[in-house]
Amino acid sequence: MGLLRIENLVKRFGPVAAVDRVNLEIREGEFFTLLGPSxxxxxxxxxxxxxxxxxxxxxxxxxxxxxxSPGRGIFVKPERRDMGMVFQSYALxxxxxxxxNVAYPLKLRRVKRSEMRDKTRAALELVGLGGFEERPSTALSGGQQQRVALARALVFSPGVLLLDEPLSNLDARLREEMRRELKALQRRVKVTVLFVTHDQMEALSMSDRVGIMNRGRLEQVGVPEDVYYQPATSFARDFLGKVxxxxxRIVDATGEECRVELKDHAGPPVSVRARHSGESPWAAGxxxxxxxRPEQISLAKTxxxxxxxxxxxxxxxxxxLGDRYxxxxxxxxxxxxxxxxxxxxxxxGQQIYLQLDPEAITLWPTAQ
Ligand SMILES: Nc1ncnc2c1ncn2[C@@H]1O[C@H](COP(=O)(O)OP(=O)(O)OP(=O)(O)O)[C@@H](O)[C@H]1O
Ligand SMILES: [Mg+2]
Known part of the structure; x- marks a missing residue:
């Protein structure tokens, strides 16, 4: 069973459902990302x-x-939820x-002074800011502010860390560095992470599993490779990368294999391993x-x-383009x-040949 369970979650702002019946289970120790557009x-x-x-x-x-649970009249206050949070703006x-700043959550929880000092120092060490204790929080670079926010979220050793686009204010170089650091930190402190981003690279590179969100709904949940190569919806397919x-037109469909005659191409039909052919209406005609995905096509001169x-x-x-053409x-x-x-x-000007791996192809209704 998951550590964190979200069941049929709905939030409306006026007539619009900002969150529309979301169901999700996050496992203990997992790095889970909600990915979707603004x-x-x-x-x-x-x-x-x-x-x-x-x-x-x-x-x-x-x-x-x-x-x-609004239905059962239950609401646990934020400070009683055992969750650390980092916002996009850091909110120091x-x-x-x-x-x-870092000691504040401990103060809120009425932790003893000596314990507070030790834990705050340890949290700052953890994010590589040992010795920064007396700095005014206004005298920090973006990356340092981000680390302070992270230390503040981790200082009381929460079971779950909630991160809302914590890297988006950093420049590209620092962002990549922080991606690796954050992952390493998560492994070290073994905290369960719920991460939110609109950046697909960030989601694919850091997560154990990704949930693709669109218009308040969760469209697909899976490990990064699966959502990328086997997108369940046209939205997931297009949002995650190029296609x-x-x-x-299908010329025959038998079991798991489909053969498709391409519209503007004279060659023999292409074969497709249509994974969902059991429940999909793939039929001849x-x-x-x-x-x-473009990078799954091999190019040849013959x-x-x-x-x-x-x-x-x-x-x-x-x-x-440097590393590729x-x-x-x-x-x-x-x-x-x-x-x-x-x-x-x-x-x-030259004629070239594209080899499409039948396993890598996905099939879609034309309207999508
Ligand atoms: N307090 C609010 N009052 C009214 N509408 C809101 C409020 N907060 C959010 N919304 C609306 O709910 C929808 C979802 O907003 P939300 O902030 O959750 O999106 P998001 O996925 O985090 O986007 P972004 O990537 O831009 O941060 C949006 O249409 C937004 O305008
Ligand atoms: Mg947001």
Whole structure:
């Protein structure tokens, strides 16, 4: 059973459901990320978990304890929830020193003075800010403020850490460094993390599991590789990265295998391992879209042995991006962009061959 259980959570602001029947279980020690675009309800969900916002419907449980249930009239106050929180803005108190900021949650919990000093120092050591105790919190860089906010959230050794886009105020370099540090810190203190971000790289690189949120709803939950390569919805597919998509029509569908005739391409049909064919209405004659992540396409100068899903296309342009090339190719009458390793040297105007792995292709209804 999960450490944190969110059941049918609803929060309305006027007529709009900012959070619309969210169900989620987060395991002990897990790094779980809610990922979605601006306004999809991430912060609202996090604030309800932390007790800063009250849900209209649903329940939240931590271990055996119910934290909130409007139906049963239960509401546990934030400081009694055993959760540390870091906000996007850090929310440090400007009139306090670093020590006072970090010690504050302990003061709130009426911890003895000597214990307070030891724990605050230990938390600052943990985030690499030992010796910064007497600094005014206004005299810190963005990265240091972020660490102070983290130390303050961890100082009372909470069971769960709630992080709302804590890295988004940092420059790109520091952000990457903090990603690694935060992960290492989480492993060291073994805290369960609920992280919120709109940055897919951040979500994919740090999380044990990711929940894709869109318009208040959770569209897919899974390990990063699964949500990326096997997106459950067209929203998840497009939000997580680029897709190389081609229109076609199913010529036969048997068991787990589908063959699709591409609309603007004369070659033999492409075969697809349609994972969900059992419950999906994939049948011969149906118009579909064939999609694949661009980096899962291999490029070749020759057709090879002619087996498998090989598409002959014309290379229109290539752009060197340092670690890889970006190629624009003409498929039928349309231009498509894909990337490939920098080792490939291909010239515009030349005919090239795209190999599409049947396992990597996903099938979609044409309307999407
Ligand atoms: N206090 C409030 N009053 C009215 N509407 C609100 C309030 N807080 C949030 N909303 C609305 O609820 C929706 C979800 O907001 P929320 O802050 O949870 O989004 P978010 O996913 O965190 O977005 P962002 O990535 O921009 O931080 C938005 O449409 C927002 O305008
Ligand atoms: Mg937000």
């Amino acid at each position: 306004g999809c309800g991430k912060t609202t969900t996090l604030r309800m978990v932390g007790g800063l916002e009250k849900p209209d419907e649903g329940e939240i449980h931590m271990a055996e304890r119910c934290l909130v 108190w400007p009139h306090m020193t670093v020590f006072e 190389f998509a081609l229109a076609g 149906k118009e579909v879209m064939v999609a694949i 057709a090879g042995d002619g087996r498998g899903n090989v598409l002959a296309v014309t290379l229109q342009a290539s752009q060197f 970006e190629y624009t190719v003409a498929v039928g009458g349309e231009s498509r962009v894909l990337t490939a390793p920098a080792a490939q040297r291909l010239k515009p």
